[in-house]
Amino acid sequence: MRPLLSLEGVSKGFPGVQALADMHLQVYPGEVLALVGENGAGKSTLMKLLSGIYSPDSGTFQLDGQPYRPTGPKHAEELGIGIIHQEFHLMPDLTVAQNIFIGREPRRAGIFTDDRALNQQTAELLDRLGLDLDPRSIVGTLTVAKQQMVEIAKALSDESTKVLIMDEPTAALNNAEVATLHQLIRRFITPHTAVIYISHRMDELRAISDRITVIRDGRYIDTVTTAQTTMAEVISRMVGREIDTSVGPQNVREGREPVLSVTGLSTKHLLRDVSFELRKGEILGFAGLMGAGRTEVARAIVGADPITSGTIAVHGRQVRIPHPARANEHGIGYLSEDRKRYGLLLNLSVADNIALSSLREKFTSAGFVRSTGIAEEAREKVRSLGIRTPSTGQVVNHLSGGNQQKVVIAKWLTKDCDILIFDEPTRGIDVGAKDEIYTLLNQLAAAGKSIIMISSELPEVLRMAHRVVVMSEGRVSGVLDQDRATQENIMELATLRPDSEPSVISEAGPQ
Known part of the structure; x- marks a missing residue:
């Protein structure tokens, strides 16, 4: 099967830091590819290259069999790459509806924003996604978890998206909200779409991903099939050492003042x-x-x-x-x-x-x-x-x-x-x-x-x-x-x- 998205020999450096070196990645249609690595491994840099925020120093990109080199985030969206960033990219003084459809608002006479239609369109989207949000709420007044929901709704609102990148999408969500997100991902996946899912929560990777790609210190390490590996093996590849995840509290004693x-x-x-x-x-x-x-x-x-x-x-x-x-x-x-x-x-x-x-x-x-x-x-x-x-x-x-x-x-x-x-x-x-x-x-x-x-x-x-x-x-x-x-x-x-x-x-x- 031809990859939906592929990268070969990608490098990116900043003053004093080589963030990526000879990186390669393949994402196939209809799959959720988990991308894991320690902080500073280069995951976010790689995603910013894909979404047009950064330009690579070297390497080639292909999307759906065609050369892919976005000139900016807007161009990346038009070509079919959507992203939910780890750090929110929201405008706190605007409403939920305005944030979700910024630049795509319904217009009256082709000039004025139609607020009623915008709120209705947003309400229908949120209802379809099963997200409990008021389209008229000011984003800056929402909790971190609800702001994350706005980011998710914004990414899923664009029907032209081929590859959706999710960078730590559940960091602020509880278990029920994570389950809702995973349902949304499964609905998004078709024979013509794919998801790159970045998370440090190993149980989520087991639940949602088809394959897992591990990177370390800006370099590709391995790709494994989720059903055929253990999370302990994934962690070992990520950090280059074994980590005991079963230990309990230390120095437990009574009589503390x-x-x-x-x-x-x-x-x-x-x-x-x-x-x-x-x-x-x-x-x-x-x-x-x-x-x-x-x-x-x-x-x-x-x-x-x-x-x-x-x-x-x-x-x-x-x-x-x-x-x-x-x-x-x-x-x-x-x-x-x-x-x-x-x-x-x-x-x-x-x-x-x-x-x-x-x-x-x-x-x-x-x-x-x-x-x-x-x-x-x-x-x-x-x-x-x-x-x-x-x-x-x-x-x-x-x-x-x-x-x-x-x-x-x-x-x-x-x-x-x-x-x-x-x-x-x-x-x-x-x-x-x-x-x-x-x-x-x-x-x-x-x-x-x-x-x-x-x-x-x-x-x-x-x-x-x-x-x-x-x-x-x-x-x-x-x-x-x-x-x-x-x-x-x-x-x-x-x-x-x-x-x-x-x-x-x-x-x-x-x-």
Whole structure:
């Protein structure tokens, strides 16, 4: 069978970095080809070449048997290549409908946008796709998960698409939304279309892909048939080493002293009577379905969202935290799920971002910033966290998503907070980098740091957390000790009705 899309000998370099070298790839009609590799392996660069954002330094491309060399994203779309980017390409001040059909809006008299027809057309598309979105909603007001749905709807709205590229399409989706996406993919696939599916979630690759292509350090490694391989073999090819994905929490013990006590915490829109304790040297996992209130708890604790009732105590002393700067003063650091929006200054260097939260107390003397101290600290964090960057002076926006996440972690390690809240710490990060971050979190806990880890990936929670707080519709539905924390027990608590009593399986911790 002739490939629908093929690449041969493709290379692409940037100052100080060879992103791709002699890359080749074949995508056949009617298939879902998974593309995997560690962060920095070149996946996103390859997709940007295909979508016309970058031009290759060398190599040949063919689409449906014809030479393919797009001059830009619009030209790529016209030729039949659609893409859902890992980082959203949406206009936050426009509506869902305007974002989906930007440049293709229905017109009155060929001049004026027909808003009624646009909203109707969008509603019909969303209904057909099974996506629960209001066409008139402003995109900037939506959650990360709903913005991802807008990206998906936008990509699937163009019926001329031959090859649809999905770059981490499920990073912000819960299990039900992932199932919906996979149904959409199966409907999209025909004898004349194909999907390139990029994901770090191994269970998804098994569920949706026909073949898996592995790349490492910008080079092609192997292509395997999904049904004839194991995910352990895929991971081994990705990282060049074995990774133990079956280990559980480390340093589990009783009698830890509480360092953070939250009692009866409520907010105006979602949280109701949330209570729990975080203990010294503990990793406390937060689990629940999307919209259960996990991120809202973190934001309420650090003062990003106002609370209407409840108390917060740090080391046994009740504190008032009206804004995030006050949380920092009490030794609480927050790594947001949206690193680009809340965690980084994208146009500053790696070194500047690492020093950002500690500039006044660590890197300022007599009113002058000590650039030498910043450079030394940045080099140490780049080394210890394995941040892939040509130098500490590299602009953060030019790093891969996983390396950007590591820079945010480095910032809070530099701050040396006693309490660290990690909201989706491995979102968009490959399995090799995940393993490094897991090791880092365990080292921090062993050193006496107390960690709240919010994650949508149950295997991650079960691997890392000493105890698990499970939330459902703004309330704590249960707290599980490590020996009771199973996927079944967590899901039972996560799906409790909000007016239900906490289950008897949740015995540890205050309810």
